[in-house]
Amino acid sequence: MQLPFTKMHGAGNDFVVLDATTTPFDLSPEQLRRLGDRRFGVGCDQILVVERPAPGDDVDFRYRIFNNDGDEVEHCGNGARCFLRYVTSRGLTAQSVVRVRTVNAVLELALMPDGRVRVDMGPPRLVPESLPFEAGSLRPDPRGLWPLQLVDGVHVDAALISMGNPHAVLFVDDVDSAPVTLLGPQVQADPRFPQGVNVGFLQIQTRARARIRVYERGAGETLACGTGTCAAVVAGIRAGLLDPAVEVQARGGDLRIEWSGQATDSVFLIGPATLVFEGTISL
Ligand SMILES: N[C@@H](CCC[C@H](N)C(=O)O)C(=O)O
Numbered sequence: 646m647q648l649p650f651t652k653m654h655g656a657g658n659d660f661v662v663l664d665a666t667t668t669p670f671d672l673s674p675e676q677l678r679r680l681g682d683r684r685f686g687v688g689c690d691q692i693l694v695v696e697r698p699a700p701g702d703d704v705d706f707r708y709r710i711f712n713n714d715g716d717e718v719e720h721c722g723n724g725a726r727c728f729l730r731y732v733t734s735r736g737l738t739a740q741s742v743v744r745v746r747t748v749n750a751v752l753e754l755a756l757m758p759d760g761r762v763r764v765d766m767g768p769p770r771l772v773p774e775s776l777p778f779e780a781g782s783l784r785p786d787p788r789g790l791w792p793l794q795l796v797d798g799v800h801v802d803a804a805l806i807s808m809g810n811p812h813a814v815l816f817v818d819d820v821d822s823a824p825v826t827l828l829g830p831q832v833q834a835d836p837r838f839p840q841g842v843n844v845g846f847l848q849i850q851t852r853a854r855a856r857i858r859v860y861e862r863g864a865g866e867t868l869a870c871g872t873g874t875c876a877a878v879v880a881g882i883r884a885g886l887l888d889p890a891v892e893v894q895a896r897g898g899d900l901r902i903e904w905s906g907q908a909t910d911s912v913f914l915i916g917p918a919t920l921v922f923e924g925t926i927s928l
Pocket residue numbers: 658690691712718719720721722723724810811843861862863864867869870871872873
């Protein structure tokens with residue numbers, strides 16, 4: 646089959662976007678893996694699918710996300726910004742604010758006057774069951790960090806936060822020297838995360854500036870992770886280390902996160918969304 650696609654990125658987190666508003670989406674996990682493969686396919690961190698909403702659903706679009714390992718996941722923040730850029734630039738909507746349904750939430754996406762996109766990610770979920778994380782008798786310390794005992798006697802303290810998808814956040818002194826590709830898979834291998842986990846490494850520079858790297862579930866280290874950056878800033882604010890608006894430098898670009906600190910308030914993710922090229926692949 647011949648499949649038209651659009652390549653996009655948000656702060657270097659890259660996507661293959663598929664328009665399923667006219668033709669129903671019907672790719673197997675194997676075809677998705679091929680599409681995501683950087684040598685045998687187009688190559689991307691995630692595949693995003695644009696669909697019309699179900700009849701009677703009070704949203705503008707349905708937004709589906711697949712990691713490049715072929716698994717469907719709940720959320721992708723950088724992808725959400727690209728989703729809005731895609732539907733507006735392709736003329737699928739004339740609105741500058743759209744509401745989209747993911748598998749477990751509704752997100753509001755808004756074009757900003759400076760060209761960036763602002764995503765209302767909804768409130769963070771702060772209880773371990775929301776990831777899920779099987780806490781057993783484990784308890785967090787006063788900063789909200791959970792003591793995790795990993796393989797080979799390695800111990801880390803991590804904030805556990807769901808942004809609709811699961812995140813473990815580690816505070817580090819320097820992201821450049823942090824053992825991201827070693828510790829990321831070790832935290833992910835902890836069986837207390839039955840649905841896996843994204844692992845973020847946050848370096849706090851001032852109360853309003855931070856740097857981040859994220860080892861993503863189903864994709865490995867990416868150049869930026871929107872939900873991971875939201876979770877990390879939520880962790881920093883809860884630990885009393887960050888103010889409610891934070892500029893975060895990821896390896897692929899800058900993101901801004903805003904959160905009041907109130908558990909029921911939404912987290913806002915602001916950043917770029919870029920069209921790179923379009924093409925057709927035979928699958
Ligand atoms: N890159 C994303 C998150 C994509 C999904 C994640 N890997 C997961 O498995 O939950 C973002 O920008 O949020």
